[in-house]
Amino acid sequence: MKEIIHTDIFSVPSLHDGTEAICVTTNGIIKANGHAVMGRGIALQANNLYHVSSTLANHLKVHGNVPGNLGVFNGVYILSFPTKNDWRDDSDIELIKNSAHLLVDMADRLHLKTIYLPKPGCANGRLNWEDVKPVIEAILDDRFVVVIQP
Secondary structure, eight states: OOOESOOOOOGOOOOOOSSSEEEEOOOSOOOOOSOOOSHHHHHHHHHHOOOHHHHHHHHHHHHHHOOEEEEETTTTEEEEEEEETTTSSOOOHHHHHHHHHHHHHHHHHOOOHHHHOOTSSSSTTOOOOOHHHHHHHTTTHHHHHHEEEO
């Protein structure tokens, strides 16, 4: 796992050839209107850019609260990375650990070369990067790049 400092995770991918992905931290809640809750942080940004809340909701209904492929936009995959079961709760380190393992499998299946993700669970999830980093660092290989905002 690598780390870079950059202001906007959505502007980091450069190849746009289907070998790069951006992970969006998510929760497992579906609203009454059938859309997933994507109301803050990177999830809100992704939904504003790509309108993926119904895609995420469909994924949650079929597969549960596990990482999913939300689509390819401008040659870059957008993947969900669950950190919470309920948007109201703090992020769950065990869910983050499980999501990291499943994300590695997904990256292998999709033949991804570079996967960008924020510090999972460390913004709206209220976890400390010092606690999360060693957990995911043991799982994520050099294809994974944590984008840290300055």
